[in-house]
Amino acid sequence: MLNNESIISIIIPTFNRVKLLKSTLSSIKVQSYTHWECLVIDDGSTDGTEELLVKRCNEDSRFRYIKRPVTRQKGASTCRNIGLELAIGKYILFFDSDDVLLPEVLESRMQAVLKNPEYPFHVFQTARFNNKIQDSDAVWNSLSKPNASDLQDFLNINPVWHTSGPIWSKRFLIQNNLCFTEGVNSWQDWEFHIRVLLLHPSYLKINSKETMVYQRFHEEEAINKLNALDIQLNRIQLLFKLIEAFKAEKQFDNIQVQKQFFKLFYFVIQKMPFKELDKKLWQHIEEELYLVPKLDVCFWKQYVHFKERYHGRGTYTFYKLLKRLKKQVFNKRFPVDDFSNRTWYQIKRN
CATH class of the missing domain: 3.90.550.10 (Spore Coat Polysaccharide Biosynthesis Protein SpsA; Chain A)
Incomplete structure (x- = not known):
């Protein structure tokens, strides 16, 4: 030994x-x-x-x-x-x-x-x-x-x-x-x-x-090998745990931090089956991220909802309207679904 x-x-x-x-x-x-x-x-x-x-x-x-x-x-x-x-x-x-x-x-x-x-x-x-x-x-x-x-x-x-x-x-x-x-x-x-x-x-x-x-x-x-839903539920759990860590370090009462967490929740939620997007989850997110403007929360909640269902009768026209609003208004306010700056495994070896 x-x-x-x-x-x-x-x-x-x-x-x-x-x-x-x-x-x-x-x-x-x-x-x-x-x-x-x-x-x-x-x-x-x-x-x-x-x-x-x-x-x-x-x-x-x-x-x-x-x-x-x-x-x-x-x-x-x-x-x-x-x-x-x-x-x-x-x-x-x-x-x-x-x-x-x-x-x-x-x-x-x-x-x-x-x-x-x-x-x-x-x-x-x-x-x-x-x-x-x-x-x-x-x-x-x-x-x-x-x-x-x-x-x-x-x-x-x-x-x-x-x-x-x-x-x-x-x-x-x-x-x-x-x-x-x-x-x-x-x-x-x-x-x-x-x-x-x-x-x-x-x-x-x-x-x-x-x-x-x-x-x-x-x-x-x-x-x-993991079930897709299990992955997303685990990630949701970790995000709420991270919020507590930010609070413990007194770094959560900051609008930019809370906006970043909203982006993370959106990143996970958009990958979840529609039937799992219950009201309690959204309510919990809104309660925690109290500094994120309600207008943005409302829009992105509707956007991910209709993005999942746009193929259904009577929803496609509304989804097209949301896409237009996203491009012309909400992406300029707060680009929630933009992770384009990621360089993870995109850098070639010398």
């Missing part, structure tokens, strides 16, 4: 991804930086994950295999939190079971971290690939913008970094009670990073090829 040599703890949640997990663990094992531990938290796999991890742990004691207790909620967020609770490293890297590290990456990252230990976290780049790392064609997002713009980018659903991007000071996470929201299956990483940024921490972004993690795109991605 590692003790003071375990400088960084790599935390990986997994569920029935044994084929992908094998290459992920292999990429960690061959790191030139040897002062690590890797905690793999199993969310109830039935595909041979346990056999793989038992073998890995026997071969290298730096690997630790943990099963999620049945008394804890299922999900990647719970598994990450369990890993954080059990980690013995000074630094934390949250990793996914389909991510891959080139052999020198951890060493390059830790050199940067140890050179600037005063920062509570350091952010590094992530690139995507499909079959081979050599085929990687785009990076996660730009790390060149000022830190002051990052919170707004996240709120625009333009996440600046991937889950595997930061290396965290464990002390910073624990002291600020920062953990992942359990019981949700979408946007939990996004919401976690927004809560971090609400604290206005100082942090360093480093954009170099030597520190890049590679994220695999594949058919088994968990989000692709």
